[in-house]
Amino acid sequence: MAKPAKTYVCSACGSVFPKWAGRCEACGEWNTLEEQIVPKALPGGLKDGARQAGKIEFVGLEGISPPPPRVPTTIAEFDRVLGGGLVPASVVLVGGDPGIGKSTLLLQAGAALGRAGREVVYISGEESVDQIRLRARRLGLTQSPMHLAAATQLGDILASLAQFPKAALVVIDSIQTMWTEGVDSAPGSVTQVRAAAFELIRAAKTQGFALMLVGHVTKEGNIAGPRVLEHMVDVVLHFEGDRGHQFRILRGIKNRFGATDEIGVFEMTGSGLSEVANPSALFLAERRGNVSGSAVFAGLEGSRPVLVEIQVLLAPNPGGSPRRSVIGWDSGRLSMLLAVLETRCGLKLAMNDVYLNVAGGLRVGEPAADLAVAAALISAASDVPTSPEMVFFGEVGLSGELRQVAQTELRLKEAAKLGFARAAAPKRVAGGTAKISVPKSLGLVEIGHLTDLVGIIA
């Protein structure tokens, strides 16, 4: 047999390199490269006389395959992110920071499925059975049927899973604690995590259960992050949130069976995660009117409109280089907006530190937030509050012009639903969004250029 080749794999992003280095060239993390031995074996079909190569069957694009069947978990926020429920024999990776609530979420989802009459297996490599039972009591789930075990040895787990041929869901918490004897490296290493995931995925595909893997996101390089598994699984979900806030957001990153940009919103309470059906009301709950530097953004998360408050604080910094500190938005985009406001609207902001915060701990990724951020900046600079009954959305171009964004109607509808009376949005262009319907209770303030916005606020 050929000598096995050594490669080095980054435990944070999964990139593979022929040589070791202190820093991963792909993701920039330090001390994350670890050795991986790859046997140099030829694919079976290429070896002389190894086996008779079979013929694969080719088909055309016509013809319709039925959509995959779904098993709803009955937790609506969870099902939405999955694309309508669990797909049998699919593999879902749930990543997130330690302590964010992954175990809680999956225990609740498993229990809900159990109550709906499905067989659920929950295997924890992190906590003892007693600890999980204690949590179940706190969550009021002790009556939900479930097969619970604490185990980390993969051989034992696979052999035991065969007892449950009808299992609808198997939860593995977490994949980083699993290890297989066949692989000669420590649990949590890239090689172990991949090998364990591979075996579990194979079991899911042959036995037909949906598999949920918990993966901790870690900054340290000694545990492989969930990214090294992303290409192996069907669905990747991130459970995110700020531990200082009670909101938790389940975000679809990859989904072979549905849309990827959906979110599910939860609130961490004393008795577990509760669903938040109306996130806008929650994100705006603590808003105080009549303060400068605040503007409400009518945003979109997947197919869902979400209203959030953008807050800006300007602090004078006459000497040195001013600070730009951003939480919940893209700092590059803030710099661009500041430059546009300075050069196109004559706003003087260079002598100020700028702090920007998306209230409630949500991360906004849309360029549509430009107009709301600009409104908050203008309001802070002029010390005039924006109208408390107005929402803002629209993308800003480099010359200060406003550009249309997707789903204008949906944003307007949500704003009207929450009692807002006016919406500042990009000017409608003939042929484009000219024909959108505007809710009766809402006045549309059309903005062609950022200077118009200055006129409205300051």
Ligand code: TYD
């Ligand atoms: P956990 O699900 O253990 O996180 P993970 O599996 O992602 O590491 O959740 C841990 C945190 O959640 C813990 O700090 C306590 C908090 N929590 C509550 O606030 N309420 C609850 O009902 C439960 C079970 C946990």
Ligand code: MG
């Ligand atoms: Mg956990």
